[in-house]
Amino acid sequence: MAAATMAAVRKALAVDPATRLSADRVQSIHAASLELLDDPGIWCTGERALAVFEAGGCRTARVSEGGRQDGYRVRIPAAVIERALESAPDEVVLGARDPANTLVLRGKEPKVYFGTGSQANLVLESRMASFRSEEAPEQAAMLPVYSESTGSIAHLCRSAHLAEHLSNVDFFIRNVNAQDESIPSEHRDVNIYFAALLHTTKHVQGGLESLEALQPMLRLAELVATDGAEPGGANPGGANPGHADRGATGRDGSVRGLPVSFIACPVKSPLQMVADTAEKVVAIAEADVPLVISCSPQGGSTAPIQEEGMVAQINAEILAGLTLAQLARPGCPVLYGAVPVRARLDNLHDFYGAPEFVHYNLGCVQMARSYGIPCYSSAGVGDAKRPGMQATVEKLPSHLSVAASGAQYIHYAFGLLDRTNVFSPLQAVLDDGAIGLVKQVVRPCSFSADDLTAAVEEIRSVARSSGVFARRVRKQLRRGVVGDAYAFADDGQADRVLERAQRKLEELYQLEPRRLSDATVDRVYAAVPGLIDRRMFDIR
Amino acid sequence: MSERDMLEEIRRSIIMGHLDAEDEGFDGSMEGTPGTVELVEEALEARTEPQQILTVFNAAMEEVGRLFEAGEYLLPDMLASAECVGEAMDVLEPHLAGTADTQKGTFLIATVKGDLHDIGKNIVITMLKGAGYQVRDLGIDVPADDIVAAVKQHKPQYLGLSALLTTTMTEMETVIRKLKEAGITDVKVIIGGAPTSEEFAQKIGADGHCRDALEAVEKLEALRSAS
Numbered sequence: 001m002a003a004a005t006m007a008a009v010r011k012a013l014a015v016d017p018a019t020r021l022s023a024d025r026v027q028s029i030h031a032a033s034l035e036l037l038d039d040p041g042i043w044c045t046g047e048r049a050l051a052v053f054e055a056g057g058c059r060t061a062r063v064s065e066g067g068r069q070d071g072y073r074v075r076i077p078a079a080v081i082e083r084a085l086e087s088a089p090d091e092v093v094l095g096a097r098d099p100a101n102t103l104v105l106r107g108k109e110p111k112v113y114f115g116t117g118s119q120a121n122l123v124l125e126s127r128m129a130s131f132r133s134e135e136a137p138e139q140a141a142m143l144p145v146y147s148e149s150t151g152s153i154a155h156l157c158r159s160a161h162l163a164e165h166l167s168n169v170d171f172f173i174r175n176v177n178a179q180d181e182s183i184p185s186e187h188r189d190v191n192i193y194f195a196a197l198l199h200t201t202k203h204v205q206g207g208l209e210s211l212e213a214l215q216p217m218l219r220l221a222e223l224v225a226t227d228g229a230e231p232g233g234a235n236p237g238g239a240n241p242g243h244a245d246r247g248a249t250g251r252d253g254s255v256r257g258l259p260v261s262f263i264a265c266p267v268k269s270p271l272q273m274v275a276d277t278a279e280k281v282v283a284i285a286e287a288d289v290p291l292v293i294s295c296s297p298q299g300g301s302t303a304p305i306q307e308e309g310m311v312a313q314i315n316a317e318i319l320a321g322l323t324l325a326q327l328a329r330p331g332c333p334v335l336y337g338a339v340p341v342r343a344r345l346d347n348l349h350d351f352y353g354a355p356e357f358v359h360y361n362l363g364c365v366q367m368a369r370s371y372g373i374p375c376y377s378s379a380g381v382g383d384a385k386r387p388g389m390q391a392t393v394e395k396l397p398s399h400l401s402v403a404a405s406g407a408q409y410i411h412y413a414f415g416l417l418d419r420t421n422v423f424s425p426l427q428a429v430l431d432d433g434a435i436g437l438v439k440q441v442v443r444p445c446s447f448s449a450d451d452l453t454a455a456v457e458e459i460r461s462v463a464r465s466s467g468v469f470a471r472r473v474r475k476q477l478r479r480g481v482v483g484d485a486y487a488f489a490d491d492g493q494a495d496r497v498l499e500r501a502q503r504k505l506e507e508l509y510q511l512e513p514r515r516l517s518d519a520t521v522d523r524v525y526a527a528v529p530g531l532i533d534r535r536m537f538d539i540r
Numbered sequence: 541m542s543e544r545d546m547l548e549e550i551r552r553s554i555i556m557g558h559l560d561a562e563d564e565g566f567d568g569s570m571e572g573t574p575g576t577v578e579l580v581e582e583a584l585e586a587r588t589e590p591q592q593i594l595t596v597f598n599a600a601m602e603e604v605g606r607l608f609e610a611g612e613y614l615l616p617d618m619l620a621s622a623e624c625v626g627e628a629m630d631v632l633e634p635h636l637a638g639t640a641d642t643q644k645g646t647f648l649i650a651t652v653k654g655d656l657h658d659i660g661k662n663i664v665i666t667m668l669k670g671a672g673y674q675v676r677d678l679g680i681d682v683p684a685d686d687i688v689a690a691v692k693q694h695k696p697q698y699l700g701l702s703a704l705l706t707t708t709m710t711e712m713e714t715v716i717r718k719l720k721e722a723g724i725t726d727v728k729v730i731i732g733g734a735p736t737s738e739e740f741a742q743k744i745g746a747d748g749h750c751r752d753a754l755e756a757v758e759k760l761e762a763l764r765s766a767s
């Protein structure tokens with residue numbers, strides 16, 4: 001890609017990747033995954049996926065296995081997987097309403113972007129209230145009080161607006177499950193994406209609830225990509241509707257892509273391909289739109305709990321999905337979607353604060369890098385039910401180590417509590433602060449031999465004179481090697497983290513929304529069926 | 541081995557979650573020794589009263605429940621014990637036919653159409669088998685019509701529905717409506733899954749809502765004694 005076209009894209013965090021697995025272990029996990037894909041292979045019920053696998057040279061056999069509906073065993077030979085890995089592009093471009101927010105992900109490059117994630121059913125809103133001790137009335141404190149409500153389009157709009165203004169959010173996965181009863185189920189997809197696209201100029205990603213929504217969704221994305229340009233122009237500034245290279249580098253060498261991409265989970269652990277989602281994978285691959293092949297086995301219930309077993313299995317499952325996509329359309333842009341979680345041992349619910357959540361994810365990042373495919377990874381979910389200390393402590397190990405591993409695309413990173421069931425805007429602001437710190441921690445070491453010589457000279461000189469280096473710090477500040485404090489640290493004795501974060505949240509809510517132009521909104525309403533009354537998207 | 545010792549062995553084996561000779565049991569030391577399945581087969585061969593064996597199953601599971609409540613057992617431990625009982629029931633059942641209190645009843649369960657989530661449903665199944673119910677699993681993504689057909693075919697006393705998505709929980713209402721349309725009124729429907737609630741269960745006309753698998757066992761016991 002021409003260097004000149006890269007200047008316009010969103011800056012990623014470059015790291016020197018920390019690794020957990022040795023090269024030998026990466027190789028042996030790859031071999032174990034291939035072995036699993038050959039025996040037992042993938043259990044598959046979908047006719048469409050089956051046809052793609054058969055045409056691609058996989059062996060299939062109809063089977064009836066204990067208790068399950070009838071299906072097929074698909075044995076995917078190693079050679080087919082290797083070919084799929086070769087055809088999957090190592091570069092995926094995710095466009096955005098604002099071209100400066102375009103993301104470029106390269107499988108071999110450890111450059112990190114952070115984003116939101118999941119589809120929380122509940123939204124936890126907060127405000128500060130003052131409290132006074134009953135025993136000692138002179139003791140007062142400001143503490144947050146909360147109200148929980150069912151996710152709606154209004155919440156999603158506010159959340160997209162917040163993501164737009166949080167500086168460490170690089171992309172927006174629709175993070176609230178909008179459950180407005182007024183939206184008919186067949187039109188949920190377009191409304192959910194429109195709510196997001198209307199309020200953020202960053203890349204928007206999510207699942208597709210209905211395959212019928214794919215074409216209207218692409219129409220919506222194309223119209224949004226041309227926001228601000230004259231309609232009917234030769235190439236109205238955004239992604240070219242119908243362009244074969246959607247989501248990749250344009251033929252003219254410019255880095256543009258649709259502002260939208262998708263996530264699908266074609267494999268249910270362990271090793272079962274699901275008809276409905278596999279069909280979505282094939283259709284999205286054929287449309288050549290970037291797609292995350294996401295798998296979420298749970299160590300201890302749907303996958304082995306030990307990391308070698310988990311990573312071998314999830315890797316096999318992702319490779320199966322990726323192979324399906326590449327067989328459907330060789331060269332289609334895919335992300336290696338790793339969402340490996342561990343089960344709690346008292347109720348088998350997900351357990352994100354577990355150390356293994358980090359171990360599993362680090363393994364996946366290395367597997368993806370060994371294939372040269374960008375990694376959609378997971379970090380930053382809390383098991384805690386409320387924002388604050390427990391949540392932040394649970395999130396930090398994954399925020400820090402997954403970023404340090406150089407995963408290209410880290411989802412789940414903002415505001416998720418109670419194991420992804422709750423989205424808290426206040427926690428999202430806290431997470432933004434924590435990620436700001438993480439980015440500085442994992443900043444690679446940048447000194448050269450000259451810098452070291454200069455440092456020795458500095459020590460010599462100061463040691464002979466004042467003994468104080470403070471004056472010299474200014475130069476290092478200019479060099480960009482001195483980090484900032486935690487965004488919500490207090491200067492005094494009091495710990496006012498929540499109060500400060502809440503204030504910041506309220507300030508961000510007050511900022512002018514960066515909405516699509518009225519002309520684009522009109523065009524969208526004229527072309528995309530099923531959108532609800534436009535006033536429902538208004539956050540003012 | 542005396543009959544008493546034999547029954548005590550079965551009890552111990554269940555508490556240790558020792559399924560069969562291939563299984564290593566709670567403390568990893570039991571591989572190669574007869575597990576619950578083999579012990580029950582042995583007891584039946586020695587003409588132990590099947591009803592007595594059933595009583596041991598219940599007593600053992602009560603103890604496992606106590607250990608779980610006390611925090612000594614984790615959920616995988618409890619599930620291992622429930623699995624022992626579930627498998628051993630398959631061995632015992634043909635011998636119980638005709639005797640009083642042979643079965644607590646048949647329970648049919650499905651994850652509703654459009655929904656693939658089954659981790660929770662599978663826990664419910666294991667626990668209910670462990671509690672002595674005959675369980676039939678219809679699987680995931682099951683259309684309402686198939687559920688109604690299965691209810692007609694198997695005539696269960698209880699039907700369990702699971703949904704994890706707000707977009708699929710409404711399907712439960714469809715199932716209940718279709719059951720009514722088919723004139724089926726004698727099956728008790730209980731539901732579960734993270735987005736569901738007691739209010740939702742009432743709204744759609746279900747007979748109960750279960751927060752988790754333990755509550756599913758309790759709800760069924762309550763429905764059973766009420767009937």
Ligand code: B1M
Pocket residue numbers: 118119120121177206207208263264265267268269295296297298302347348349350418419420421649654655656657658659660661663664699700701702703704705706707730731732733734735750751752753754756
């Ligand atoms: C009598 O009958 C009874 C009685 C009691 C019953 C009962 C029936 N059923 C349940 N119970 C009760 O007892 C059980 C035991 O105590 C309990 O069961 P639970 O199931 O609640 O608890 C289990 C022990 C542990 N919990 C779970 O197993 C669910 C965990 C989460 C993370 C989850 C998982 C694991 C998965 N997922 Co899914 N998934 C999520 C879940 C988030 C969450 N935190 O809940 C949720 C449910 N998923 C979600 C989504 C969006 C999706 N998932 C999808 C897929 C998957 C996987 C396949 C990857 C995997 C399922 C694997 C499997 N074998 O089940 C997709 C949907 C596929 C489909 N059509 O169903 C997909 C759409 C993702 C995509 N973009 O493709 C969200 C739903 C949002 C919504 N719309 O409502 C979600 C809340 C996560 C999130 N925050 O985004 C009780 O509820």
